[in-house]
Every structure is written in C-alpha cells, then in structure tokens.
Amino acid sequence: MVIVEAVVETYGKEEFTAWPVAGPVADGLLPLSGRMTAAEVGTVMAVIAVGSAYFAEEEIADTDGAGLLRHLARADDVIAPGGLRFRDNDIVVPPGCCYGLESWRDWLDLPSEPWLGHNPTPGLRHQDGLLRLWPDKDRAPDPPPEATIQFPTGQLPGLLAAVQHDLGGFLSLVARWAQIHTPASADRLVTVLDEQLQITAPLTVSR
Numbered sequence: 001m002v003i004v005e006a007v008v009e010t011y012g013k014e015e016f017t018a019w020p021v022a023g024p025v026a027d028g029l030l031p032l033s034g035r036m037t038a039a040e041v042g043t044v045m046a047v048i049a050v051g052s053a054y055f056a057e058e059e060i061a062d063t064d065g066a067g068l069l070r071h072l073a074r075a076d077d078v079i080a081p082g083g084l085r086f087r088d089n090d091i092v093v094p095p096g097c098c099y100g101l102e103s104w105r106d107w108l109d110l111p112s113e114p115w116l117g118h119n120p121t122p123g124l125r126h127q128d129g130l131l132r133l134w135p136d137k138d139r140a141p142d143p144p145p146e147a148t149i150q151f152p153t154g155q156l157p158g159l160l161a162a163v164q165h166d167l168g169g170f171l172s173l174v175a176r177w178a179q180i181h182t183p184a185s186a187d188r189l190v191t192v193l194d195e196q197l198q199i200t201a202p203l204t205v206s207r
Contacts, residue, residue: 009081070185078192083116094122121137171199
C-alpha cells in the first residue's frame with residue numbers, strides 16, 4: 001500500500017531553545033498531521049521560522065522566538081525544507097535536498113515531471129498509466145520494478161487529498177500553538193502558512 005506523507009527536515013532543530021521542540025527524528029524527516037504533539041509542532045515552526053528569516057536575510061537569532069514569529073507572520077516567502085515522502089513496504093522515496101514542502105502541489109502538474117531535489121535525486125517515470133518512483137536515479141537510472149514504488153496514475157488525486165488532509169490537521173494544531181506563543185499574530189501566522197504552503201486551496205490534478 002502506497003503512503004504519501006508531507007515531511008519537513010528537522011536536522012539540528014533539537015537544539016533550538018526559543019520554544020519547546022521535540023527530540024531528534026531517526027531520518028531527520030518529521031511527518032505533518034493533526035496527530036502531532038505540541039513539541040513536534042514547535043519543531044516544524046522552528047524549521048520554518050528560522051529558514052524563512054535566513055533566506056530573507058533577516059538578522060534574527062534562533063533564541064529570539066518573538067522576533068522569528070513576527071517575521072514569519074509578515075513573510076512573503078515561507079521556506080519549509082522537505083516535501084512529500086512516498087512509502088510502500090520497505091521502499092522509501094524521500095524528497096531530495098533543496099526541495100521544499102511549499103512546492104508539494106507540483107505533483108498536480110503530471111504528466112510533466114516535477115523537480116524533486118538532489119543528493120540523492122529521486123527517480124520518477126510516468127508511463128502506460130503508471131507512476132514509478134525510486135530513491136536515487138543517479139545511482140540507479142533504470143531499476144527493476146521490484147526496486148520501485150509503482151501505482152496507477154489514477155490513484156494520485158486520492159494520495160494528494162490525503163496529504164492535504166494531514167496538512168490541514170497540522171494547520172489546526174498551529175492555530176492552537178500560535179495562541180500560546182504569539183497570540184497577537186496567531187491568526188495572521190495561520191493565514192501565511194496556509195497561503196504559502198497552499199494547504200486549503202482546492203486540488204486540481206492535471207490530466
């Protein structure tokens with residue numbers, strides 16, 4: 001059974017101190033959903049807030065939680081390193097480096113092939129009504145079927161709808177979390193995340 005998860009890279013954020021965060025994740029990728037703990041939500045918010053400030057060249061220290069959240073609440077660009085992770089039994093295809101969860105809707109543009117990051121670069125092939133995915137196309141440009149995740153293209157809308165549901169659950173948790181950590185900016189913060197990560201807008205899959 002193919003499972004698709006929205007994930008965020010958490011490397012190093014277990015040392016973040018501006019608000020409570022969760023401990024390290026085994027593979028450095030934390031799935032987003034409505035089932036997360038408050039500390040896990042804090043980890044994701046640390047990743048997004050620090051990354052968005054860094055790429056906007058804002059001089060905000062990791063310890064200045066209020067400043068990070070104020071910046072995020074007015075950000076024009078939200079950076080959320082991660083993306084979609086595909087799993088089927090023992091085969092796992094994580095997003096590559098430099099991909100971002102803010103681009104998860106690129107999967108709506110099939111049959112064109114979205115860029116999925118690099119080091120390693122996930123492989124993607126769309127042929128005869130099937131999608132084939134594998135973890136590293138540079139090392140394995142044409143792997144055997146048993147080394148890939150395969151599913152009919154027609155299943156993609158349902159898989160992406162499940163991702164959207166999980167992201168919506170995460171957004172609801174952020175709304176509660178923000179009321180504790182930045183009550184004056186809570187509503188705006190939720191709106192920015194919704195808009196920049198394109199969470200609640202309708203899904204339209206290309207045919």
